[in-house]
Amino acid sequence: MRAEGIVALAGMMGSTAKVRKTYVNIQCPFAPFYHKNGTDNDPSCNVFIAEKDRSGWKCHSCGRHGTLAGMVIQWAILTRKDATDLLDLIQEEEESVEAVCGRLDRKWDEKWKEREAEVVKNMDLDVFSEDELAPFLGKVPKYIIDRGYSIETCRAWRLGYDKEWKDEDGPRPRLVIPIRRRDGKLVGMSGRAVDDIKGKKYWNYWNFPKSHYLFGEDMVLAAQAAEKGREGDKYEPLLAITIVEGYLDAIKWWEYQIPTVSIMGSSISNEQIHLLKDYERLYIALDADKAGDDGTSEIVRRLRNRMPLMRVPFPSGKTDPKQLTQDEAWYALENAKRLA
Ligand SMILES: [Zn+2]
Secondary structure: OOHHHHHHHHHHOOOOEEEOOOEEEEOOOOHHHHOOOOOOOOOOEEEEOOOOOOOEEEEOOOOOEEEHHHHHHHHHHHHOOOOHHHHHHHHOOOOHHHHHHHHHHHHHHHHHHHHHHHHHHHHHHHOOOHHHOHHHOOOOOHHHHHOOOOHHHHHHOOOEEEOOOEEOOEEOOEEEEEEEOOOOOEEEEEEEEOOOOOOOOEEEOOOOOHHHOOEOHHHHHHHHHHHHHHOOOOOOOOOEEEEEOOHHHHHHHHHOOOOEEEOOOOOOOHHHHHHHOOOOEEEEOOOOOHHHHHHHHHHHHHHOOOOOEEEOOOOOOOOOHHHOOHHHHHHHHHOOEEOO
């Protein structure tokens, strides 16, 4: 990295920087964690200037050293700060950041493989009987019909109504949304309050690991299997998929016949990244706000070398997918911009 880049990078990590002939002398970003008195007032960390090639660094006080991208990632982990901008800055000049991200991903894959046997063994411990849903079925709240969802949709997703729900503030009926694993087994249930007064909008019925699933994935795969059946059983890779934040976003786009899953929030988990690796193209339609933008950056960082990543633009004034009409949604998909 060139000297100006290193100075900018140091500034973003809160370190001072002095440019020398072959290196930039900065305060060690790990001083708060690894230096005896927690400071580095007489800067002891040198980052070497390099043209296009990857820059190395070394701290003479704590002895830590490595690549710049490695430094940034470790710093981000220790300080719990978002390092996307810093990594982008390095990437403008160096290819090595891709290698580092790839390495971290492979590490996660290995960890997953180790865990997989155990996960498979315990898999059915996560599964609930369909009987658990029975008390809520047969009726859906007016709330969802008023928002333009059809009765057929409610039936297909087995949505229900919990009239009895109450907490210390009194009764607060909920739309019941079952959450299913890839293979269609019931793993959780979420309740959406049918009013917009303050308080908890969503409430999870069972303490289930939400981050382990992509909501709606069973519906996407079932639709694909049905389509394949019609076309004969030639092998096809899994299709392109769109990801959104909310349950109701995913259900609305299913009505539009767009294969869509929800990550049930704006930030993606390791498990969800792992599930998404099975798809061949990803359309990202997180909400058009700060949280959605941050979530999108994280997804791009984690999946950039795996598949084409596309950002779905919303028409002006619309901030989440369920606000789009069918024509607008398809138009937005056709005009998606490639991010990586
Ligand atoms: Zn140090």
